Amino acid sequence: MILRWPRFHSAQGRLPALVPVLCMAALVSACKSTAPAVVTPPPPAGNAPLQVEPVDPAVQAKRRAQLRLQLALGYFEQGQNQVALEEIGNALAADPSLGAAYNLRGLVYMRLDDPAQAEDSFRRAVALNPRDGDALHNYGWLMCQQKRYADAVQRFGAALAVPGYRDAARTWMTQGVCQMQAGDSAGAQRSLMQAYELDSANPVVGYNLALLLYQRRDDVRAQFYIRRVNNGPSANAESLWLGMRIERRLGNAEAVSQLGMQLRRRFPEARETLAYERGNFND
Numbered sequence: 001m002i003l004r005w006p007r008f009h010s011a012q013g014r015l016p017a018l019v020p021v022l023c024m025a026a027l028v029s030a031c032k033s034t035a036p037a038v039v040t041p042p043p044p045a046g047n048a049p050l051q052v053e054p055v056d057p058a059v060q061a062k063r064r065a066q067l068r069l070q071l072a073l074g075y076f077e078q079g080q081n082q083v084a085l086e087e088i089g090n091a092l093a094a095d096p097s098l099g100a101a102y103n104l105r106g107l108v109y110m111r112l113d114d115p116a117q118a119e120d121s122f123r124r125a126v127a128l129n130p131r132d133g134d135a136l137h138n139y140g141w142l143m144c145q146q147k148r149y150a151d152a153v154q155r156f157g158a159a160l161a162v163p164g165y166r167d168a169a170r171t172w173m174t175q176g177v178c179q180m181q182a183g184d185s186a187g188a189q190r191s192l193m194q195a196y197e198l199d200s201a202n203p204v205v206g207y208n209l210a211l212l213l214y215q216r217r218d219d220v221r222a223q224f225y226i227r228r229v230n231n232g233p234s235a236n237a238e239s240l241w242l243g244m245r246i247e248r249r250l251g252n253a254e255a256v257s258q259l260g261m262q263l264r265r266r267f268p269e270a271r272e273t274l275a276y277e278r279g280n281f282n283d
Contacts, residue, residue: 065095072104081108099128103135110142118142130158133165137174144178152178153187169199173208180212188212196225203234207242214246222246230259237263241272245281 072087085108091101106121122139125132140155156175160168176191192209199205206229213222226243229235240263247255263273275281 061094062098065091065098065101068094069098069101069104072101076104076108081112084108097128099125099132099135102128103132103138106135106138106142110138110145115142115146131162133159133162133167133171136162137167137171140171140178141174144174144181147181149178149182149184169195169202169205172198173202173205176212177208180208185212185216189216203229203232203239207239210246211242214242214249219246219249223250235262237267237270237272240267241276244276248281 068087068091072084072091075081075084075087085105088101088105088108091098095101102121102125106118106125109115109118109121119139119142122135122142125135126139129135136155136159140152140159143149143152143155153175156171156178159165159171165171172191172195176188176195179185179188179191189209189212192205192212195202195205196209206225210222210226210229213219213225223243223246226239226246229239230243240259244256244259244263247259260276263270263276267273
């Protein structure tokens with residue numbers, strides 16, 4: 001299965017309906033926070049010779065590993081996957097205990113559609129740091145991609161249980177999307193509602209919640225969430241089309257017409273526009 005990476009804006013302005021964000025920001029902060037502090041010695045008194053403390057080779061190795069990891073992250077963000085893997089290898093050669101390097105390696109292998117190597121990487125990251133919420137989250141998304149839904153929910157739950165975990169909204173959303181794929185609509189609704197309570201301004205959460213409620217034929221509530229998305233700057237062909245289908249099922253012909261005009265004007269080449277032109281609201 002090809003991993004589809006998040007696309008918040010594309011030529012047709014698509015919203016990533018079933019694609020959660022895989023955040024790598026923690027890798028940068030981890031690199032900064034774990035680097036040992038550099039202490040400047042005081043100036044020598046009088047003519048006394050300066051006493052220079054020897055640098056611990058282990059400390060030097062950890063510094064090298066952190067620098068290599070930051071380089072790897074930069075290459076990964078630029079799409080240079082093989083170079084990123086080389087730098088990750090250099091980081092791990094300098095410091096085999098650097099769990100963040102295994103987490104990033106897992107993301108690279110997910111992008112390269114190599115689930116076996118990705119799983120091995122995330123397993124190592126979690127073994128080194130069982131409280132690495134980002135690695136647990138990414139491990140869960142990998143399990144979801146492989147349709148191992150029970151394993152995925154277990155990883156997401158472990159991430160959410162990490163004290164002080166800062167990305168709970170992201171993980172609740174991703175768990176909800178995974179539960180939607182598994183056919184667990186009740187569980188998906190609970191998870192997406194949790195995500196919405198934590199991050200109501202996130203259009204991806206709002207869209208997925210509206211889509212789920214539409215699928216469950218809870219159209220009035222679906223209308224509330226999709227209108228919030230479509231009235232904001234993140235409205236796009238996918239969200240407008242969902243809004244049209246919801247309004248149509250509620251019998252709001254004027255709202256359908258207004259959304260249709262937006263769709264034609266802003267996204268004339270989108271597949272949703274073509275479906276609207278054909279009158280095929282089941283697409």
